[in-house]
Amino acid sequence: MNMKIRSVTEVTRYIKTLLDTDEELADLWIEGEISNFSKASSGHCYFTLKDNDCELRCVMWRGQVGRINWQPRQGDWVEAHGYVSVYERGGAYQFYADVIERGGVGLRWREFEELKERLQAEGLFDEERKRDLPRWPHRIGVVTSPTGAALQDILNVLTARYPLVEVVLSPSLVQGVQAPESLVQALERLNTLDDIDVILLARGGGSLEDLWAFNDERVARAIAACRVPVVSGVGHEVDFTIADFVADLRAPTPSAAAAAIVPDRQELYAQVLALSDRLDASAKNRLDDLRERLATRTRWLQLHDPRRVLAEQGQRVDDLVHRLKTVTEHSLLLRRTQLAAAQAGLQAMNPHAVLNRGYAAIQDAPSGRTLVKAEQAQRGQQVIIRLQDGNLGAEVTWVTRDGS
Amino acid sequence: MNTYDEIETLSFEDSYDRLERVIQRLENGGLSLDESVALYEEGMRLAQHCGRKLDDAQLKVFRLLSAAADEMDRETLPEDSQAF
Numbered sequence A: 001m002n003m004k005i006r007s008v009t010e011v012t013r014y015i016k017t018l019l020d021t022d023e024e025l026a027d028l029w030i031e032g033e034i035s036n037f038s039k040a041s042s043g044h045c046y047f048t049l050k051d052n053d054c055e056l057r058c059v060m061w062r063g064q065v066g067r068i069n070w071q072p073r074q075g076d077w078v079e080a081h082g083y084v085s086v087y088e089r090g091g092a093y094q095f096y097a098d099v100i101e102r103g104g105v106g107l108r109w110r111e112f113e114e115l116k117e118r119l120q121a122e123g124l125f126d127e128e129r130k131r132d133l134p135r136w137p138h139r140i141g142v143v144t145s146p147t148g149a150a151l152q153d154i155l156n157v158l159t160a161r162y163p164l165v166e167v168v169l170s171p172s173l174v175q176g177v178q179a180p181e182s183l184v185q186a187l188e189r190l191n192t193l194d195d196i197d198v199i200l201l202a203r204g205g206g207s208l209e210d211l212w213a214f215n216d217e218r219v220a221r222a223i224a225a226c227r228v229p230v231v232s233g234v235g236h237e238v239d240f241t242i243a244d245f246v247a248d249l250r251a252p253t254p255s256a257a258a259a260a261i262v263p264d265r266q267e268l269y270a271q272v273l274a275l276s277d278r279l280d281a282s283a284k285n286r287l288d289d290l291r292e293r294l295a296t297r298t299r300w301l302q303l304h305d306p307r308r309v310l311a312e313q314g315q316r317v318d319d320l321v322h323r324l325k326t327v328t329e330h331s332l333l334l335r336r337t338q339l340a341a342a343q344a345g346l347q348a349m350n351p352h353a354v355l356n357r358g359y360a361a362i363q364d365a366p367s368g369r370t371l372v373k374a375e376q377a378q379r380g381q382q383v384i385i386r387l388q389d390g391n392l393g394a395e396v397t398w399v400t401r402d403g404s
Numbered sequence B: 001m002n003t004y005d006e007i008e009t010l011s012f013e014d015s016y017d018r019l020e021r022v023i024q025r026l027e028n029g030g031l032s033l034d035e036s037v038a039l040y041e042e043g044m045r046l047a048q049h050c051g052r053k054l055d056d057a058q059l060k061v062f063r064l065l066s067a068a069a070d071e072m073d074r075e076t077l078p079e080d081s082q083a084f
Helices: A007-018 A105-120 A149-161 A179-192 A217-222 A240-246 A254-261 A267-302 A308-350 A349-358 B002-008 B010-030 B033-057
Strands: A030-037 A045-050 A054-059 A075-086 A092-103 A139-144 A165-170 A198-203 A229-234 A249-251 A361-364 A382-385 A392-397 B060-063 B072-076
Touching: A007 A075, A030 A054, A054 A075, A092 B033, A105 A217, A105 A240, A139 A149, A139 A179, A149 A165, A149 A198, A149 A254, A149 A267, A165 A179, A179 A198, A179 A217, A217 A240, A229 A240, A249 A254, A267 A361, A267 B010, A267 B033, A361 B060, B002 B033
Parallel strands: A054 A092, A139 A165, A139 A198, A165 B060, A198 A229, A229 A249
Antiparallel strands: A030 A045, A030 A075, A045 A054, A075 A092, A361 A382, A382 A392, B060 B072
16 A cells, blocks of 8 residues: 555455455354354344454344354354454454354364265265156155154145155154164165155254254265165255255255155146046047048948939930930921822822813723723723723724824 | 956056057047047046046055064054144
């Protein structure tokens, strides 16, 4: 800094920036003794952490305070997690705590991180290891406290969603020193059964210490050794334990774990209804298809009905007959006309008509042959002279021919 | 083809899976009228059976009794058990 004159605010802000951007101070655990713990009417807590040489002012906001389930007292040795920053108005640097645990937990936290790294390196958390849950679970093995709320939540969810399933409870302690061994035994007992197809490991919400059993290495290995998929539902949404990492599926709560394992009855109803609709539609389509094919064939049959063909042909025959008759009648008429004409002509040539006009026909008496030419007659021939109303007998006395 | 009695013994999921198969066969087509009708009836019975299974189901809860890992005794807990 050069010798410029600065304001209090500038200097304060400068210090604040220095502290806020420091990585070490952004996320750390501090252990120390509690002194002057007080809760303001706002709900925020103010206290001091100290050791033999130094003191550190601390604040815990109201929202975080709710997560402590014990009362820190003067002189308590604690471990707190949080960050360091500057309270500008008061000109002080402060430690803003979000977690306060009774002393000793810090060590456990380190052990937790070590275990987590070690198991991760062994591959126990690998995605490839994680098994799929069965589509239709029949029997669920549940490892939890028989008296806790978690079990009741689980049973309520299962009853509502999928009561077709069966539950086998393998009871266990879920907190305290003996909990890890108890959990291991409960898991191993389920592992010997061959009709369980998924395991639910559950515990209701609690403090970090309450959930600590689920960070135990023995529990993690027991989970990994299970023959069937393991679903963990431990604590609240924000809690992640080693058990959660090893499990095949982690759920935020016991209820969520139960819901993840079974299908929902309501959805299944809807799916069965949808399948019924598809069944109806398929059957209807099939019937419509068959009906259509029948109709096509029926129409073809109707078109090719022999009786109809006969009828049509009969009509054609009638038609032809009619035409034939017409033509024949015309023809007859023509013939009759011609005949009448011929008859008239013939009539005109009737020899009797000639006789009526005074002409006579001469016939040779013995043969009856009519004499047409003079050379057919000779003197002395007996002839018959036919008049219109009678005959005369005569003898030819002389014959002459014209032209001679 | 399954008789009515055989469908009654099916679990929910077997019934559900069979219903899906019946529908697929119908949708694939090519079946005679008799086959189509028979399949449709089977499908309706399967759907009804699924519905009944969902309706009638009651959650059964067992509790492992023994502390020893190799014993598999179970006791059945009634739904309204106060043991919890």
